[in-house]
Amino acid sequence: MSTTVDTRHPPGVESERHSVKEPEIRHDRQGDMADEQRVEKAMHHFVKNFNTQTASYLDGCLHCGMCADACHYFVRTEDPKYTPIWKIELFKRTYKRQVGPFAFFYRLLGLKRKVTIDQLEEWQHLLYDSCTVCGRCSLVCPMGIDVAGMVSMARHGMFKAGLVPQELHETAKRAAETGSPLGITPEKFEERLEWMADEHEVDIPLNVEQADVLAVMSSIEIQKYPQSMAATAKILNATGESWTFRTDGFEATNFGMLSGNTEWQKDASMKLINTAIKIGAKKLVLPECGHAYMAMRWMGANMYGKPLPFKVQHISEYIADALNEGRIKVKKVDKSVAFHDPCQVSRRGGATKAPRDILKHLGVDFREMKYGGDYNWCCGGGGGVVTIKRADELRYRVFKLKMDQVEETKADELLSSCANCRQSFDDSQQHFNWNYTMGSLMEMVADNLEEDNS
Amino acid sequence: MDLLELARGPVLQAAAYILVGGTIWRIVGILLLKEKPDYSEPRASGGLGAALKVIWTRAFTAEPFKSATLYPKMMAYVMHIGLFATIFLFTPHIVFFEGWTGFDWPGLPNNVIFFIGVATIVSGVALIVRRLTSPVLKLISNFDDYFSWLVTMLPLVTGLLIPVRMGIRYETLLAVHILSVALLLIWLPFGKLGHTFLVFITRGTTGMVFERRGAKT
Numbered sequence: 001m002s003t004t005v006d007t008r009h010p011p012g013v014e015s016e017r018h019s020v021k022e023p024e025i026r027h028d029r030q031g032d033m034a035d036e037q038r039v040e041k042a043m044h045h046f047v048k049n050f051n052t053q054t055a056s057y058l059d060g061c062l063h064c065g066m067c068a069d070a071c072h073y074f075v076r077t078e079d080p081k082y083t084p085i086w087k088i089e090l091f092k093r094t095y096k097r098q099v100g101p102f103a104f105f106y107r108l109l110g111l112k113r114k115v116t117i118d119q120l121e122e123w124q125h126l127l128y129d130s131c132t133v134c135g136r137c138s139l140v141c142p143m144g145i146d147v148a149g150m151v152s153m154a155r156h157g158m159f160k161a162g163l164v165p166q167e168l169h170e171t172a173k174r175a176a177e178t179g180s181p182l183g184i185t186p187e188k189f190e191e192r193l194e195w196m197a198d199e200h201e202v203d204i205p206l207n208v209e210q211a212d213v214l215a216v217m218s219s220i221e222i223q224k225y226p227q228s229m230a231a232t233a234k235i236l237n238a239t240g241e242s243w244t245f246r247t248d249g250f251e252a253t254n255f256g257m258l259s260g261n262t263e264w265q266k267d268a269s270m271k272l273i274n275t276a277i278k279i280g281a282k283k284l285v286l287p288e289c290g291h292a293y294m295a296m297r298w299m300g301a302n303m304y305g306k307p308l309p310f311k312v313q314h315i316s317e318y319i320a321d322a323l324n325e326g327r328i329k330v331k332k333v334d335k336s337v338a339f340h341d342p343c344q345v346s347r348r349g350g351a352t353k354a355p356r357d358i359l360k361h362l363g364v365d366f367r368e369m370k371y372g373g374d375y376n377w378c379c380g381g382g383g384g385v386v387t388i389k390r391a392d393e394l395r396y397r398v399f400k401l402k403m404d405q406v407e408e409t410k411a412d413e414l415l416s417s418c419a420n421c422r423q424s425f426d427d428s429q430q431h432f433n434w435n436y437t438m439g440s441l442m443e444m445v446a447d448n449l450e451e452d453n454s
Numbered sequence: 455m456d457l458l459e460l461a462r463g464p465v466l467q468a469a470a471y472i473l474v475g476g477t478i479w480r481i482v483g484i485l486l487l488k489e490k491p492d493y494s495e496p497r498a499s500g501g502l503g504a505a506l507k508v509i510w511t512r513a514f515t516a517e518p519f520k521s522a523t524l525y526p527k528m529m530a531y532v533m534h535i536g537l538f539a540t541i542f543l544f545t546p547h548i549v550f551f552e553g554w555t556g557f558d559w560p561g562l563p564n565n566v567i568f569f570i571g572v573a574t575i576v577s578g579v580a581l582i583v584r585r586l587t588s589p590v591l592k593l594i595s596n597f598d599d600y601f602s603w604l605v606t607m608l609p610l611v612t613g614l615l616i617p618v619r620m621g622i623r624y625e626t627l628l629a630v631h632i633l634s635v636a637l638l639l640i641w642l643p644f645g646k647l648g649h650t651f652l653v654f655i656t657r658g659t660t661g662m663v664f665e666r667r668g669a670k671t
Contacts, residue, residue, distance in 0.1 A: 101483025144657035301493035350668030
């Protein structure tokens with residue numbers, strides 16, 4: 001597929017994150033489609049999978065504007081274009097014009113104008129750069145409309161139309177081609193596992209043929225936080241369950257989902273599903289990654305087309321179960337801790353309780369952020385936004401909300417259970433020279449495991 | 455046939471048919487869309503109970519959003535409660551409904567209804583002022599928002615004018631009131647006023663999907 005990128009403002013796929021200040025406006029295009037065809041494809045693939053729920057959402061909006069007050073982009077900029085429902089305006093319009101129960105009248109009377117390519121290009125920024133699909137807006141809507149879900153659907157259309165921010169597209173494409181968004185091959189994964197096994201003196205089972213638990217990682221961890229692999233191994237070893245990593249199915253992230261390509265999303269999910277089935281796993285344990293949880297826990301079975309023959313858990317749920325059932329024990333940690341909830345695991349995924357259970361077992365002085373948990377402010381890097389360099393400036397702006405929320409707790413340590421949040425925190429920390437370093441809840445558990453579990 | 459007879463008879467009847475027909479068309483149009491089964495292992499029940507729960511709970515604002523949405527929320531409460539009271543608890547209306555349905559129920563004193571009617575109009579004005587001045591609302595509003603506001607306010611205003619009279623014949627004022635109601639009924643299924651019934655679908659389906667995940671609703 002050929003790609004048209006604005007050469008005056010080239011994307012920064014390969015460059016260092018902090019080296020160049022990117023211009024704010026740059027519309028990216030993939031493929032050689034005519035403008036008309038792009039518009040047609042965007043709309044067709046948006047409405048293709050409509051059901052009662054999504055149709056009622058687009059029909060039911062009251063234009064009350066309350067979603068703006070829940071969105072970090074609007075709250076920090078007060079720019080009305082960041083109003084969540086406005087981000088799907090073009091698609092809402094097309095729905096009413098082409099699909100809705102009164103589409104005929106809308107067309108006949110010319111009430112809804114046809115969407116243009118210029119508009120779609122403008123909306124690329126609203127659908128990708130300035131939406132982390134965090135779903136906070138979905139909780140304020142008096143009609144109960146899941147705006148974030150609509151943004152994901154609009155992304156399906158944008159992908160088919162070749163209108164995805166170039167860095168995100170490249171990352172998703174690399175994931176589809178190599179199996180990892182950061183290009184981590186099975187050999188490299190194995191190499192890094194061996195390194196971590198040596199460094200941390202821990203047994204890391206790999207490619208075991210039959211095991212009860214299949215553990216998977218995110219490329220971000222493998223590449224940037226490799227100690228996560230050792231921590232995972234320590235915890236899983238301590239439970240006494242038979243488990244393994246596999247080189248034929250290790251990547252938990254799903255950039256197909258983030259970019260809006262459902263085929264790639266399915267491919268990534270099926271790789272893990274097939275591996276889990278092959279080894280007879282009873283459980284697939286997902287790493288500290290927010291969107292991986294959404295992709296596999298709530299969408300995996302639907303990609304598979306039937307119920308999965310194994311359970312799917314986020315590592316925090318797995319650890320919480322093991323602690324609650326007394327299968328592992330941890331030493332008390334004499335620290336105050338603030339916890340950042342990954343949106344896709346907590347607010348949208350329903351696993352808000354697990355990290356709190358773990359923190360209780362660790363005996364820390366847990367400082368819940370004001371409006372933490374399900375109402376948490378997003379780190380600003382979810383939904384693929386952290387990959388989009390032109391969105392950096394805006395991402396830093398919204399991160400201020402998060403900084404305030406964390407600082408208010410005055411906690412000693414800041415933890416989360418999502419490597420993507422962690423990377424976004426690390427980057428913002430560097431940008432602001434902030435004194436909080438994001439840590440991993442799982443790593444705290446691994447570092448404080450009681451040797452004797454009896 | 456004079457204006458009042460026309461309004462009370464064929465016009466209102468036609469409006470009622472359009473209301474029912476349009477509503478059914480819109481609901482069926484949405485309900486007929488293909489549904490894909492959700493194969494993910496549920497964390498909790500996402501059945502009718504989940505739908506009913508969210509239909510009820512989403513009427514209230516969650517704590518983190520309360521201060522930012524206080525003004526429109528309060529005005530919307532006054533508007534909705536006011537509309538309910540003026541439509542269903544005003545004795546002449548109850549008599550009218552009794553003629554149609556055979557049922558009657560106790561109403562509120564006329565002067566109370568008059569007061570509620572005024573409060574409802576005030577809330578309507580407050581909401582339209584917000585729509586015309588808030589940068590967010592100016593951006594996202596369209597014809598439907600303004601027209602729906604107008605057709606909602608007209609029956610309130612024309613109804614409140616009946617006792618005021620201003621030298622106009624009672625029958626004329628009543629006819630104008632009924633015609634404004636007919637306009638409201640005709641428009642209701644087509645525009646945003648459809649939230650009268652759509653709210654049960656949007657909140658209900660959200661409840662079913664997210665409660666099933668054990669996620670926040």
